[in-house]
Amino acid sequence: MSIGKLGVVGAGMMGSEIALIFALAGKQVLLNDTTAEALQRAMGKLEGVLDSGIGRGFWAEEDKPRALANITTTTDLGDFSDRDMVIEAVFEDVDVKGEVFKTLDPILPADCVIASNTSSISITVLSASLSDARQANFLGLHFFSPVHRMKLVEVISAMDSGQAALDVATEACVEAGKVAIQVKDVVGFAVNRMLFALWNEALRLVEEGACTPEDIDIGCKLGLGHPVGPFELMDLTSNTLNLQVADILTDAYGDRFHPRPMLKQIVAAGRAGRKSGRGWYRYDENGRRV
Ligand SMILES: NC(=O)c1ccc[n+]([C@@H]2O[C@H](COP(=O)([O-])OP(=O)(O)OC[C@H]3O[C@@H](n4cnc5c(N)ncnc54)[C@H](O)[C@@H]3O)[C@@H](O)[C@H]2O)c1
Known part of the structure; x- marks a missing residue:
């Protein structure tokens, strides 16, 4: 079975770009969010x-009009009754995601493949929101931000x-230009476990006064060959x-993995990162670093 019709639930930072990469690959994508305004913003x-x-x-x-024409928006999950695959990318909250799956269960075709883009919630736990018959068709697809640039x-x-x-x-992800690795449902999956170990050490260095966030970012980019430094990446993905x-x-x-005091402090101070205009760095209204 190959995927022709895809549904994406949640048109935020991740969902909108997940819709885009599949639309660029020629799939018919139906993008859902709770309000027309959220969908307009995403488009x-x-x-x-x-x-x-x-x-x-x-x-x-010429890919621009073609990709945009492949994305239709809806606030009604009832429109998902003809989808071959659905990817959920709503808030990182087990109850919010669970409600989405419970709503979709009676709507989707019996053989629809259902995936969650959760970064940290167990896929096995999420699958409990679906009826038994659907659990063999449920899995996690963990994309990385920004989805149009990150290959994994x-x-x-x-x-x-x-x-x-x-x-x-x-196969659908490969068609959309991604490289897939297979990971069992362990908490944090593979890449985030490695990433958070690195971030905690970077935060410790700043707490000790050994380095500034800027110097750590330069160190990781020029010394380790990372394209983005840890503090830049924390701001990009949102500190919250x-x-x-x-x-x-x-x-x-x-x-x-205990969160470092400085991460807690920056979140309590409302410095979520690029989305909010301030995190470890400051950003203008277009999300550019100032
Ligand atoms: N931000 C990252 O770097 C990143 C990376 C990988 C995975 N993820 C995961 O992707 C998911 C989405 O993250 P995000 O950063 O795009 O969040 P976001 O806040 O930018 O977007 C979430 C969207 O979901 C919508 N939404 C909420 N409840 C909904 C519902 N019941 N039905 C339809 N839409 C609903 C919201 O209106 C919002 O537009 C989360 O599970 C997150 O953990 C995030």
Whole structure:
């Protein structure tokens, strides 16, 4: 089975770009959010992403109208009754995600592949919101931000995920230009576990006064060959989300992932990162560093 019709639930930072990469790959994408305004905002953002991608040579001028024409928006999940695959990218909250799956369950075709883009919630736990018959078709697809630039997707198998669904989802991601790695449903999956270990050490260095965030970012880029420094990346992914994920990792693995006091402090101070105009760095209204 190959995916022709895709549904994406949640048109925020991740969902909107997930819709975009599949639309660029020629899939018919239905993008859902709770309000028409959120969907309008997402489509406006995608126009900007498409323009900047043309400027950088990621795709051609003629790909823009084609990709936009492949995305339809809806606030009604009832419109998902003909989808081959659905990817959920709503808030990182087990109850919010669970409600989405419960709503979708009676609507989707019986063989629909269903995936969550959660960064930290167990796929096996999320699958409990679906009826038994659907659990073999449920898995995790963990994309990385910004989705149009980052090549990786972690394909996460829950306890009951079937190989057929994992293969179909992997193939669809490959068609959308991604490289997939297969990971079992361990908390944090593979890449975030490594990332949060690095971030905690970077935060410790700043807390000790050994380095500034700027110097750590330069160190990782020029010394380790990372394209983005840890503090730049924390701001990009949102410190609020990072703190939530750190708490979930701590719950699973204990002290080695305990969120650093400075991360808690910056979140309490409302410095979520690029989205909010201030994090470890300051940003203008277009999200550019100032
Ligand atoms: N930010 C990252 O770098 C990153 C990376 C990988 C995975 N993720 C995961 O992707 C998911 C989305 O993250 P994000 O950064 O795009 O968040 P976001 O806040 O930018 O977007 C979430 C969107 O979901 C919508 N939404 C909320 N409840 C909904 C519902 N019931 N039905 C439909 N839409 C609903 C919101 O209106 C919002 O537009 C989370 O699970 C997050 O953990 C995030």
